[in-house]
Amino acid sequence: MSVTAQSVWNNCLEFIKDNIQPQAYKTWFEPIIAVKLSDNALSIQVPSKFFYEWLEEHYVKILKVSLTKELGETAKLVYIIKMENTYGNKQPFTEKIPSSNRTAVKSQDVDIPFNNKSPELRNPFVIPGIRNVKIESQLNPNYSFENFLEGDSNRLARSAGLAVAAKPGGTSFNPLLIFGGVGLGKTHLAHAIGVDIKDKYPEKTVLYISAEKFTQQYIDAVKKNNRNDFIHFYQIIDVLIIDDVQFLSGKAGTQDVFFHIFNHLHQSGKQVILTSDKAPVDMQDIEQRLLSRFKWGLSAELQNPDFETRVSILKNKLYRDGVEMPEDIIEYVAKNIKTNVRELEGAIISLIAQSSFNKKEITIDLARIIVEKFVKNTKREVSIDYIQKVVSDYFQMDVDTLQSKTRKRHIVQARQLAMFFAKKFTKASLASIGSQIGKRDHATVLHACKTVDNLSSTDKQFRKYVEDITKKLSI
């Protein structure tokens, strides 16, 4: 009788099935496909890296016993991870991974014996001597996990961050993408992970950089003909943290170079941490192949903190600053500022400043005045998505209609208004506004702004639209 991958695996499955819970068998073993058998090594295909890690963590013993029963002491098991959607890559993507407590390595067909340690990872890009160059992490030590208070709104992201910090590059959270609205703690959490890693693994090279600065560096490198040096520099980082990746929208060159850097880091088991103001599905003008990379690991959202969390954030801040404040004032501030931790902190800081500069007692009245001012002053930070929603609602159409290619006059007007307000209320560039509002170019946005200006000085009805929508956006 000839021994095939399938027959060996079927025998293993029979043994495994008898020894574990039916539900676990269904979940973790039925999806596995036996791929090939050669040199006493059985290759099995699993659907994700997470799946592989789970098997290694929970079922490695039973796998070993069953396989040894079939193939003897020299049996080896090779995992092939079939990733979803490898855009632009005709070859199926396979991944070979050594035993669980090591960094993941991806390469072509390396067999991993159960009992042997896998060979040491060699990074071909390590330029002799370059490790001696000290790379400053650019981390802010004040942004620590200790100071990042936990609540329902951030529990997933926070614990994923802790897991990554404990084992950088060694979890399935790679990349770890933290996303959420303005002022909800993305930057803080990203730093906290870096700070914790530096603390636990001082020898690791950690680098924090904003996507904006990264883009600027890249443009400079291209100008100076240093593109390769730029890439090599980033390829020797162990933990790369890029803040606000939505900034890469529409910047094809930077996306391309980041794609290469990302692949290199990921394949060498290095950790990548990203933040964004949107979920990957909502990111516009980011190349598909890059988006699919973002989805490989974990996307964890930071949501608006609930009341209790807001109170504890405030108390923590006051405690650190050594300031005492009556409970009812803290609660008043927490009750009235709900969607942005930065505003929450800002209000409490103004409150402290007001009372100490003017020697005023901190009262609810003072708190009310400051909170009102604060909420009004910072309300300007509206998003382009929000503007499109408000304008579409105002004209009773949906956002898709507003973005559509149609030339119907009232729709064109709504679209132009959305562009006008995006220019007025956000810091986004014309190009970025255009790309987010129906994929138009910067000239169209410029034209829209001029048209709205003209019409509002000549057309009374139109002026009313502008005024109404301005009010809605300013509340």
Ligand code: ADP
């Ligand atoms: P984002 O990058 O999402 O816009 P930041 O990370 O800059 O937000 O956070 C804004 C402010 O709120 C920072 O001062 C940060 O320390 C604080 N902050 C946010 N979330 C928390 C939290 N869970 N605990 C303590 N402080 C927080």
Ligand code: MG
């Ligand atoms: Mg930030």
